Amino acid sequence: MDDHAAVTLGVSLKLYLDTRSTVAWARAVGELARRHPAVQDGSVRLFALPSLPALLQVRDALDGSAVGLGAQDLFWEDRGAYTGAVSGTDLRQVGCSYVEVGHAERRAVFGEDDEIIRKKLAAAVRNGLTPVLCVGEDVREAAPEAVAQCLAQIDAALGDASTVVPELIVAYEPVWAIGAAQPAPAEWIAEVSAALRTGLSADPRVAASTLIYGGSAQPGLLGRLGGSVDGLFLGRFAHDPEQLERVVDEAAAMRSAHVGERGGSDGNDPVALW
Numbered sequence: 610m611d612d613h614a615a616v617t618l619g620v621s622l623k624l625y626l627d628t629r630s631t632v633a634w635a636r637a638v639g640e641l642a643r644r645h646p647a648v649q650d651g652s653v654r655l656f657a658l659p660s661l662p663a664l665l666q667v668r669d670a671l672d673g674s675a676v677g678l679g680a681q682d683l684f685w686e687d688r689g690a691y692t693g694a695v696s697g698t699d700l701r702q703v704g705c706s707y708v709e710v711g712h713a714e715r716r717a718v719f720g721e722d723d724e725i726i727r728k729k730l731a732a733a734v735r736n737g738l739t740p741v742l743c744v745g746e747d748v749r750e751a752a753p754e755a756v757a758q759c760l761a762q763i764d765a766a767l768g769d770a771s772t773v774v775p776e777l778i779v780a781y782e783p784v785w786a787i788g789a790a791q792p793a794p795a796e797w798i799a800e801v802s803a804a805l806r807t808g809l810s811a812d813p814r815v816a817a818s819t820l821i822y823g824g825s826a827q828p829g830l831l832g833r834l835g836g837s838v839d840g841l842f843l844g845r846f847a848h849d850p851e852q853l854e855r856v857v858d859e860a861a862a863m864r865s866a867h868v869g870e871r872g873g874s875d876g877n878d879p880v881a882l883w
């Protein structure tokens with residue numbers, strides 16, 4: 610099955626869980642993925658981004674589960690005198706397929722700007738990692754302004770990309786909805802996502818894109834989004850594997866409903882699901 614036709618669910622654990630809890634979480638997620646038909650047949654694509662010290666243990670816990678592995682950050686150079694840095698080359702070597710770039714917390718806490726994000730995105734692509742590029746407006750204002758800010762962030766991150774990005778996952782994360790009690794309203798997500806989708810599909814620097822929503826995403830949200838996004842980027846509300854399983858179930862139901870609407874297609878559609 611073409612990945613682009615799947616519902617995509619990513620989870621970043623940020624720095625919330627210690628290593629022991631992270632590994633226990635990964636074992637539970639691996640178990641749920643191994644027994645979940647939608648994960649096993651590829652109609653739901655699930656990936657996890659643990660903190661770096663737990664990466665290898667999480668990889669082993671997820672072995673054979675079809676859950677993808679990734680990191681929450683990388684450095685823009687691959688080798689050299691860069692104390693404390695983590696390279697995309699090494700992430701790839703230890704089994705990562707994904708890497709997050711440009712999260713609002715990296716911008717706010719670590720001072721990352723558009724230029725740093727551009728270099729990190731290039732490093733991800735250079736090393737065969739699928740970038741999960743986070744974009745989002747700082748404050749809630751009118752939707753056209755939010756769209757403009759997000760598209761500017763995408764444009765800056767892609768820069769003068771000399772090679773086409775094979776697959777870009779864009780996580781639309783309004784900063785005001787991160788770490789909140791509730792996600793952004795469904796109508797808001799749909800309005801902004803539609804404009805982002807238009808911009809991405811017209812961008813020759815991107816061969817294929819997947820648009821997911823993040824910011825207090827939780828069980829119940831996917832059903833309210835009516836297919837306006839290709840999936841979710843989850844944080845706190847995926848810490849409980851049972852809650853995550855509810856979201857996987859909802860993603861599977863959406864996928865089935867969509868295939869049904871299309872008259873029983875096998876889902877091998879090269880374009881985005883929605």
Ligand SMILES: O=C[C@H](O)COP(=O)(O)O
Pocket residue numbers: 621782786787788789823824825826842843844845846
């Ligand atoms: O990386 C994930 C997002 O920032 C969302 O986190 P959150 O669901 O805990 O708000």
